[in-house]
Structures are given as C-alpha cells and as structure tokens.
Amino acid sequence: MVNIKEEFRTATRFRSQSDAVTNDPPQQVRVVVFSNEEDWPATYEARAMKRAGTFQLYTATKPRGTNWSPSHSRNMLYDVGSFAPSSDMSRTTRTFHFDVDEIQSISAITMPALELQGVYIPSGQLFSAFEVQSLPPASISLPQRILRAHFLTDVISAIDNLSKHAGNQTAADYANAVFKAMRVFRDTLPQDPFTAIIAALHDALAYKNQWADYAAPQYQQARDILVKYGNQDLSPGKALKAVSAIEDIGFDTTPFEAISEFETKSSGSDEG
Amino acid sequence: MNKPVLRLYKTIFLAQFRPELSYFNQFRTAASKLSGYPQWGTDANSVTLRDYKTRCSVAIATNSICFSQDSEDITTTSKRLQEALEVVPRELNVQKLFRIGYRRQYLASFEGSFEDLVTILDVKLLSQKKELLQRLPSIKTDLLYRVDLKDGQNMYHLTIGPVRRQEVPNWIQFEPENHLAPDVRQEQYLSILASYPEVATLIDIDMYRASSDIPITDSISFVELAERKTAELARSLNDYLFSAGVTTNGKH
Numbered sequence: 001m002v003n004i005k006e007e008f009r010t011a012t013r014f015r016s017q018s019d020a021v022t023n024d025p026p027q028q029v030r031v032v033v034f035s036n037e038e039d040w041p042a043t044y045e046a047r048a049m050k051r052a053g054t055f056q057l058y059t060a061t062k063p064r065g066t067n068w069s070p071s072h073s074r075n076m077l078y079d080v081g082s083f084a085p086s087s088d089m090s091r092t093t094r095t096f097h098f099d100v101d102e103i104q105s106i107s108a109i110t111m112p113a114l115e116l117q118g119v120y121i122p123s124g125q126l127f128s129a130f131e132v133q134s135l136p137p138a139s140i141s142l143p144q145r146i147l148r149a150h151f152l153t154d155v156i157s158a159i160d161n162l163s164k165h166a167g168n169q170t171a172a173d174y175a176n177a178v179f180k181a182m183r184v185f186r187d188t189l190p191q192d193p194f195t196a197i198i199a200a201l202h203d204a205l206a207y208k209n210q211w212a213d214y215a216a217p218q219y220q221q222a223r224d225i226l227v228k229y230g231n232q233d234l235s236p237g238k239a240l241k242a243v244s245a246i247e248d249i250g251f252d253t254t255p256f257e258a259i260s261e262f263e264t265k266s267s268g269s270d271e272g
Numbered sequence: 273m274n275k276p277v278l279r280l281y282k283t284i285f286l287a288q289f290r291p292e293l294s295y296f297n298q299f300r301t302a303a304s305k306l307s308g309y310p311q312w313g314t315d316a317n318s319v320t321l322r323d324y325k326t327r328c329s330v331a332i333a334t335n336s337i338c339f340s341q342d343s344e345d346i347t348t349t350s351k352r353l354q355e356a357l358e359v360v361p362r363e364l365n366v367q368k369l370f371r372i373g374y375r376r377q378y379l380a381s382f383e384g385s386f387e388d389l390v391t392i393l394d395v396k397l398l399s400q401k402k403e404l405l406q407r408l409p410s411i412k413t414d415l416l417y418r419v420d421l422k423d424g425q426n427m428y429h430l431t432i433g434p435v436r437r438q439e440v441p442n443w444i445q446f447e448p449e450n451h452l453a454p455d456v457r458q459e460q461y462l463s464i465l466a467s468y469p470e471v472a473t474l475i476d477i478d479m480y481r482a483s484s485d486i487p488i489t490d491s492i493s494f495v496e497l498a499e500r501k502t503a504e505l506a507r508s509l510n511d512y513l514f515s516a517g518v519t520t521n522g523k524h
Contacts, residue, residue, distance in 0.1 A: 142275070143388040145516035150395055152518050188395075231517045 140192070140233055148192055152230045154181040155198065156223050162211070163219035175211040193239040197229060200243040200253035207255040214251070221249045276380035276473060278510045280344040281444050285353055287361075287491060288371040291334040295364060299332050302363030306330060306356060320450060327451040330356050337361070342451045346499065353495055361488045372491055373480035374498035377444045378506050379435070380514070381469030389434040389471055390415060396513050397432060425483075426501070431476040432509065440468040443476065475509055477502045 140148075158181045162174040182202045186195050201222060205211040229242040247253055300319055303312065309321035309330065318333040326348045328341035337360050341349050360366075382389045390412055397417040414434065421428040435443060448461040479498045 141384065141388075142514075142516055143384050143392055146392050146514055147395060149516050149518050156518060184400075227518050 144189070144192060147189060148194055148230060151181070151185040151188055152194070152226065155185055156226060157181075159219055159223045159226070163216045163223070166214065166216040166219060171212065175205065175209075178211070179206060193234040193236045194230060196236065196239040197226065197242045197246070201226075201246055201251060203255060204246070204251035204253045207252075210252070210255065218250055222246055222251065225249075274383060275516065276382050276510065276514050278378050278380045278475070278506055280346065280376055280378050280506075281342070282375075282377040282446070283339075283341045283346075283349050284373075284375040284377075285337075285339040285495065286371070286373045286375075287337045287357070287369050287488075288335055289361075289366045289369050289488075292365070295334055298364050299334075302360045303330075303332055305359050305363060308352065308355075322450050324451060324453045326352075328352055329447065329450040330360075331450075332360060332364075340447060340450070342446050346503075350495075350499065354492060357488075357491045357495065361491070366488055368484075369486040369488060369491065370484055371480060371482045372486055372494055373478060374495055374502065375476070375478040376502045376506065378475040378477075378510075379440070379444070379469055379472040380475065380510050382434075382471045382473060384471065386434060386436055386471045387413075389473065392513065393417065393432065393434055393473065423501075425481055426497070427480055427482065428505075429476075429478040429480075430505075431474065432513075433474050435472055435474050437465075437468045437470050437472075440472070440474075441465065443474050473510075473513065475506050477505055 155178070158174065158178040162171060162178050165171040165174050179202065182198050185198050186202070189195055205214070225242060225245050229238070232238070234242075243253055296317075300314060303314075303319040303321055306321055308326075309323050311322040311324060313320050313322070318331060320329055320331045322329045326341070326345060327343045328339065328348060330352070331338040331340075337356060339349075339353050339356055341352075394412050394415055398415060417430075417432040419430050421430055431443075433443075446461065446464055448457050452460050479502055481494065
C-alpha cells in the first residue's frame with residue numbers, strides 16, 4: 001500500500017530544493033541524483049518543459065541515451081532511457097548530462113521503485129522548475145483514486161461556477177474559488193501525476209489574470225478533459241497528454257514571461 | 273483493490289414502555305405465542321427466546337421488548353420482528369411506548385492499510401480547515417465520526433470509524449449466549465471473531481423516536497421505515513466515502 005504521508009514528506013523535501021535558477025544561458029545541464037538505495041532501477045523517464053520560444057529538438061547526452069523526442073505537446077520534451085556503467089555511477093549517485101540550448105527547464109525525472117534522496121543542481125544552470133519523484137505504479141491504489149476524485153470534484157464544481165459567470169464582473173470570485181480548489185489538490189496530492197494537469201491549468205488561468213480572457217465553452221472543454229483523465233490511471237506521460245489537450249483548446253499552460261525576457265536579451269546579444 | 277463492500281453484521285430493535293404490575297402474569301404466556309424459537313431461558317422478571325439457526329433472539333423484560341440478530345438475513349429480521357410486534361404488545365396489553373429504536377451495524381471491508389483508511393475518512397468526514405489543522409499534531413492515527421441527526425420525528429445516532437479486526441467486538445457485540453448453540457459456542461465464536469475483516473469501516477446507524485406517547489400501532493410502520501432508511505443511508509454513505517470516480521456533472 002502506498003504510504004501517502006511518507007510521499008507527501010518526500011515531495012516536500014524535493015520541492016524545497018527546486019529553486020536553483022540563474023540567468024546564465026545553459027550549455028550543459030548536469031543533474032546529480034543521489035539515493036540511499038543500492039539497487040537503482042535500470043530505466044528512467046525524464047520530462048523537460050520548454051517554457052517559451054519555438055520548439056526545437058536537441059541532443060541529450062546521457063548514459064546509453066537517446067535523443068530527445070517530441071512527445072505530446074509542442075512545449076514539452078519527453079525521454080525514456082536506461083543507465084549504463086560509466087564513471088558517473090556510484091552506489092549512491094547517478095548523473096544525467098543534458099546538452100541543451102532550448103530546453104529551459106527539466107520538469108521531472110522519474111524512476112521506478114526508488115526512494116530518491118536529493119538532487120544536486122550545479123550553479124550556472126538554468127532551471128525554472130525542478131522536481132524529482134518516484135515513478136508511481138502503473139495502476140494507482142484505490143485510496144489515491146478516492147482522494148483524487150474527492151478533491152477533483154471540488155475543482156470541477158468551481159470551474160463550472162466560473163464557466164457560468166465567465167465574462168461577467170462576478171467571475172473574479174469564482175476564479176478565486178477555482179484557484180483555491182486547485183491549490184488544495186496540489187498540496188494534498190503532490191505525488192499524483194494528475195497534479196501536473198491541475199498545475200498546468202492553474203498556470204494558464206492565474207498568470208496575469210488570464211482567467212478573465214477565457215470563454216465559457218473553453219472552461220467546459222477543460223473540465224471535460226479533467227473528468228476524462230481524472231477517471232484514469234495516469235502515468236506521467238499520460239498526464240502530459242492531458243496537458244497537451246488543454247493547450248489544444250487554447251489554454252497557454254506555460255505563460256511565464258521571465259524566460260521570454262531572457263531569450264530576447266540572449267538573441268539580441270547574439271545579433272549584436 | 274476493490275471498492276469496499278458493505279455488509280450488515282447486526283440488527284437490534286428495542287421498544288420501551290412503562291412497566292405494569294400485570295406484566296408478571298403475562299410475560300411467559302406472551303413469549304410462548306411466538307414461533308420459531310426452539311430455545312429459551314427465563315428468570316423471575318424476563319424471558320429470552322433464541323433461535324441458534326438464524327442467530328436471532330427476542331428478550332421480553334418488564335419495560336422492554338428487544339429483538340436482535342447477528343446476521344445479514346434481513347428477510348428473517350423483518351418476519352420475526354413483525355410477528356413479535358403483533359403478538360407481544362397485545363399479550364402484555366402495552367398501548368404506548370416512550371422509545372422505539374432500530375439499529376443496524378455494518379462493516380465495509382477495506383483492502384488497504386488502516387492508515388490509508390484513516391486518511392480517506394479524515395478527508396471525507398472531518399474538517400480540513402487550515403486554521404484547525406495547524407493547531408493539531410500533524411498525523412492522525414485514528415478517528416471517530418459521531419453525530420446525532422434528526423429527520424422529522426425520526427432521530428439518529430450515526431457513528432462511522434475505521435476499525436481493525438481486533439477492535440470489531442468493541443463496536444459490534446455478537447451475542448454468543450443467545451445466538452450460538454452451547455456445544456459449539458466457543459469454537460464458532462472464535463471463528464466469527466477471526467472472520468471479521470482485517471480493516472474495515474464501521475457504519476452504525478441507530479434510528480429512533482422518543483416521546484411519552486408513541487402508539488404501539490405505529491411500531492410496525494416504524495420498523496418498515498427504519499429498514500429502508502438505514503439501508504439507504506448506509507449504502508449512500510459507503511458510496512460517498514469510497515467513490516473513486518468523477519462524473520461529467522462533477523459528482524462522485
């Protein structure tokens with residue numbers, strides 16, 4: 001059985017280490033993951049999220065690595081690879097090397113059946129978000145599904161109310177209720193892959209009060225996507241598919257401007 | 273892991289009335305007119321009729337008629353209760369009751385850990401207000417949800433909580449003296465204790481009316497209503513607690 005409280009604590013610990021952000025352009029991203037487990041999994045999954053700009057694929061150099069491959073979204077990269085013996089391996093650490101230009105953040109590296117203990121992010125690397133988590137089982141447990149359904153019902157109910165008042169002056173109150181329900185979901189179920197979908201929609205609505213610009217039909221489509229994926233066993237990859245579906249109906253799930261500013265400066269200096 | 277399945281473990285009915293002196297000349301006669309109870313026991317003030325086969329019994333005392341059954345056989349419960357309420361009050365010349373109650377105790381077996389069940393019931397039944405939670409130690413290890421409710425003239429004691437197997441007898445009291453034959457009593461009782469779910473949710477619903485002048489003629493209709501209401505409430509609560517899906521209208 002999943003020990004939910006233990007997972008919460010683990011997630012919180014990692015989240016506190018996720019603020020390694022610099023303005024230096026990334027050349028090579030090196031991520032050292034360390035664990036107190038001796039038996040490392042043979043495979044890993046890594047997801048990278050491109051925060052702004054045009055999507056472009058770059059080679060990611062990893063032990064027995066493969067190229068980044070486009071997955072489900074124009075703003076996301078998804079990769080599955082395996083570990084191979086190298087000088088980067090020790091009993092307690094594994095190192096990932098990502099040669100990247102355009103990738104602005106690594107959103108998650110997941111590994112099955114591993115209690116990850118920490119992440120070392122070298123200075124001089126650009127991350128807008130970083131999160132490490134154990135890979136959830138293919139079929140999530142009934143307690144997790146029950147809790148997801150419980151909190152998702154509140155989110156959907158709040159979106160329905162916002163939809164009814166979309167475009168009206170009263171919409172702000174309902175938008176606030178949506179954000180509150182989403183934050184409760186995120187804080188209560190940080191290990192549920194569905195949280196990535198909630199977070200993506202939250203970002204799309206919250207940034208610069210963009211909730212005011214979306215129309216009722218879009219909200220209805222978004223809530224239908226939440227219901228559809230909320231009733232499924234989700235892998236992180238499937239969650240990305242849901243985020244992609246939300247983007248396809250017009251929600252910008254990666255709206256943050258900080259990266260764009262950096263890119264503007266960077267491209268400006270290149271031109272100069 | 274499957275959704276918890278609700279199972280009825282015990283039903284108790286109790287009608288209470290003012291004692292009359294004439295009771296002492298009538299109570300054994302009243303008891304003898306009930307059918308289907310091969311075993312019995314009596315003392316100066318009371319008589320108990322027992323049927324080990326269906327695990328039910330009727331106890332007649334100076335101020336009460338009690339029926340109890342340790343099984344999920346609701347057909348037998350209905351039939352036996354109706355007979356008792358038609359025969360015994362008439363034989364004892366009881367016209368008014370001051371309390372009438374019908375109680376069902378269910379267990380919904382849970383395949384996960386006790387800690388997971390506590391987490392679910394906590395989220396579903398108790399306040400999650402930050403202002404409250406930040407005042408409490410961070411981890412809840414056990415809980416009990418207990419409320420008194422009212423619906424017209426019907427009142428309820430509702431108890432919900434997670435139980436481990438060894439805790440079940442504290443909440444659901446099987447009556448080996450009344451419902452198990454003496455020659456196999458100890459062996460069967462131990463077997464029953466061992467058969468309780470390792471982890472379960474107790475749903476205990478006691479529906480009752482309390483008033484100085486409840487007509488005895490209302491008792492049968494009360495039982496019929498209570499059978500329906502307790503079953504519906506238990507099923508509805510089990511659905512609410514353990515729903516793992518969201519519908520397109522946003523409901524569990």
